[in-house]
Amino acid sequence: MPHVNTVLGPIHPSQMGFTAMHEHVLWGPPGWEYDSKWWWSMPRVFEKCSTDLVDFRQLGGATFVDCSGIGLGRDIDMYVTLARTTGVHLVACTGFWADRGILGYFRVRDIDYLEELFVDELTKGMGKTGVKAGIIKVGNTSKQPMSALEKLTYRAAARAAKKTGAAVTTHGITAAREQFQILRDEGLDAERIIIGHCDAKYALDLERDKDLARQGAYVGYDHIGIEAWSPQPYGMPDSERIELVQAMLKAGHRDRLILSADVNSFSLGWSTTPLHTVGHLLRYFVPAMRAAGIDDDTITHLFVENPRRVLPMQ
Amino acid sequence: MPYVQTINGRIHPEQMGVTAMHEHLLWGPYGWEYDPEWLLAMPKVVEKCFNDLVDYRNEGGMTFVDTSGVGLGRDIELYRMLASASGVHVVASTGFWAQRGVAPYFQVKDLDYHEELYVREITVGIGTSGAKAGIIKVGHFRTGITPWEEMHFRAAARAAKRTGAAVTTHGAEHAERHTEILLSEGLAPERIIVGHLDSFHVADIERDKRLGRRGVWLAYDHATTYRTWSPMHYTTSDEWRADQVKAMVDAGFANQLIISADVNSVSLGWQRSAPYVGKTVVGDLLRLFVPKLRRVLLDEELIHRLLVDNPRRVLPIQA
Numbered sequence: 001m002p003h004v005n006t007v008l009g010p011i012h013p014s015q016m017g018f019t020a021m022h023e024h025v026l027w028g029p030p031g032w033e034y035d036s037k038w039w040w041s042m043p044r045v046f047e048k049c050s051t052d053l054v055d056f057r058q059l060g061g062a063t064f065v066d067c068s069g070i071g072l073g074r075d076i077d078m079y080v081t082l083a084r085t086t087g088v089h090l091v092a093c094t095g096f097w098a099d100r101g102i103l104g105y106f107r108v109r110d111i112d113y114l115e116e117l118f119v120d121e122l123t124k125g126m127g128k129t130g131v132k133a134g135i136i137k138v139g140n141t142s143k144q145p146m147s148a149l150e151k152l153t154y155r156a157a158a159r160a161a162k163k164t165g166a167a168v169t170t171h172g173i174t175a176a177r178e179q180f181q182i183l184r185d186e187g188l189d190a191e192r193i194i195i196g197h198c199d200a201k202y203a204l205d206l207e208r209d210k211d212l213a214r215q216g217a218y219v220g221y222d223h224i225g226i227e228a229w230s231p232q233p234y235g236m237p238d239s240e241r242i243e244l245v246q247a248m249l250k251a252g253h254r255d256r257l258i259l260s261a262d263v264n265s266f267s268l269g270w271s272t273t274p275l276h277t278v279g280h281l282l283r284y285f286v287p288a289m290r291a292a293g294i295d296d297d298t299i300t301h302l303f304v305e306n307p308r309r310v311l312p313m314q
Numbered sequence: 315m316p317y318v319q320t321i322n323g324r325i326h327p328e329q330m331g332v333t334a335m336h337e338h339l340l341w342g343p344y345g346w347e348y349d350p351e352w353l354l355a356m357p358k359v360v361e362k363c364f365n366d367l368v369d370y371r372n373e374g375g376m377t378f379v380d381t382s383g384v385g386l387g388r389d390i391e392l393y394r395m396l397a398s399a400s401g402v403h404v405v406a407s408t409g410f411w412a413q414r415g416v417a418p419y420f421q422v423k424d425l426d427y428h429e430e431l432y433v434r435e436i437t438v439g440i441g442t443s444g445a446k447a448g449i450i451k452v453g454h455f456r457t458g459i460t461p462w463e464e465m466h467f468r469a470a471a472r473a474a475k476r477t478g479a480a481v482t483t484h485g486a487e488h489a490e491r492h493t494e495i496l497l498s499e500g501l502a503p504e505r506i507i508v509g510h511l512d513s514f515h516v517a518d519i520e521r522d523k524r525l526g527r528r529g530v531w532l533a534y535d536h537a538t539t540y541r542t543w544s545p546m547h548y549t550t551s552d553e554w555r556a557d558q559v560k561a562m563v564d565a566g567f568a569n570q571l572i573i574s575a576d577v578n579s580v581s582l583g584w585q586r587s588a589p590y591v592g593k594t595v596v597g598d599l600l601r602l603f604v605p606k607l608r609r610v611l612l613d614e615e616l617i618h619r620l621l622v623d624n625p626r627r628v629l630p631i632q633a
Contacts, residue, residue, distance in 0.1 A: 009442075040368075042399040043361035050357045077395040084391065085356040128323075130444050 002312035005134035017062030019307035022222040022260035026073035028268025053086035059282035091134035094121035118160035139171030158186030165314035190216030200234035213256035222260035225276035316630035319448035331376025333625035336574040340387035342582025367400035369597035408435035408447035412455035428469035453484025471499035478632035486513040503529030513548035535574035537603035538594040
């Protein structure tokens, strides 16, 4: 039966509620855990993340999908404690970000190894924690050709997804079509694929998004709240994101949109902790959607129904 | 081979270093986890416990034995996180404090059930966490040993015999009687730590020597608490405590002595504990009590024996 692997165990899809599909509790470059600075500031890290999650929940949020992956900040013991004490369903992911975020240990592995790694993390547990991942994240460096290693992780992700019923969520928008193609070539159903970051300012392409949606993939507009304050090249005003959402709705792709904020509740030395938190989705973006004339039924559809269809392990 | 069962897995006894044998990270009456106050205060709880552990480590501490037991504050995921982040080896306990601290669910269970529960927490894991307990805690309230309490002492002794774990006790008022119960179940005296012998209201150095002659471990574990500020009936002063330890060393029991501070890093709403939370921390065992001990013992090797060698002989699970 379909179920969602949270860090506290499986839940029924109907328990998911309002879901942020592409977020990070902790986010740091591989090796962050060897920087004594992060041990010393652990209480502060915990407080920030706890506060953000409680805020999200009080605004009506229920499920938070952490897309950090192996070695990139994912800290299961902390996630478990956060989930228990905030009441938010936390979902951790297996997989990697882009090439330069892959630890040396995993760079020399073959596709079978990576497939098995992802499957193990989804079905047996991450490390020795016994806590299972709930989704697979893979990525590539944007604005660059996909590296051989990145292609390998995409293929391994597709195979692990087929075996386990987990969904695959991606990073690296400039290769969106190639991501989709590799995953499909491995035989993964289009409706198990979320193409992430389609609202990156430097790579907006509505025709691409419509095309992906027509083929059955989920299109992620998941930089919500990353606006003028952000030094990131992919930031832009939320109003422009709402225009994208409206265009996709008009084209009939209401079933294929995923909205999220891609926050790092705490950045462990890679980039600075962003100014927005996951609560932005409910505090600012949902009211802005309403003000733009998007009805409540559609808003519920995008934040509740679509995640409920794609996230559960099939 | 003997090993210490920390909540993050086994370590070799040599890795223990300076060890506080009777402490609490969290301590609260059963039911505390249903009070939303603690959930909302969790960032503060984390910070207090983390700071205490790091301070302890900076003072030279390495291993921290949490004797909270089932339902009394023990929170495995939180402990794991704190242990990983602070670098202190945290050992969790199975078993209970006194009957009045036992959730109704466990009040109606019999001896066999309790024996199995303790064995299971030591060999299989605590709840669904997979983390295992490393010691068995048992106790009785100061008014006497109830039939239920006698039962759980017996269950602890049997579980200790099966698993090789040590038993650590609470209830100095009837120290000799509860030791007798444990011994009558055939548990070796060197697997028994009789706790709280420095409880001032029932202090009796002759009793301690009699116990010492039975071969059990003798714990002076209220270090750092003072009558001047603590509302608890058992406190006195570190100076007095150091003299007690000195007397026991002079009587030839140096190899059976345990010192600890019985600090609650956070008290989860236990009324009598609440007023003095935060007054002392586990690091004060090393910062405040050890210098006082040094003044009367005049022997660095002895201090090392009390803080490192003795815990290393009693805590490891004998397998």
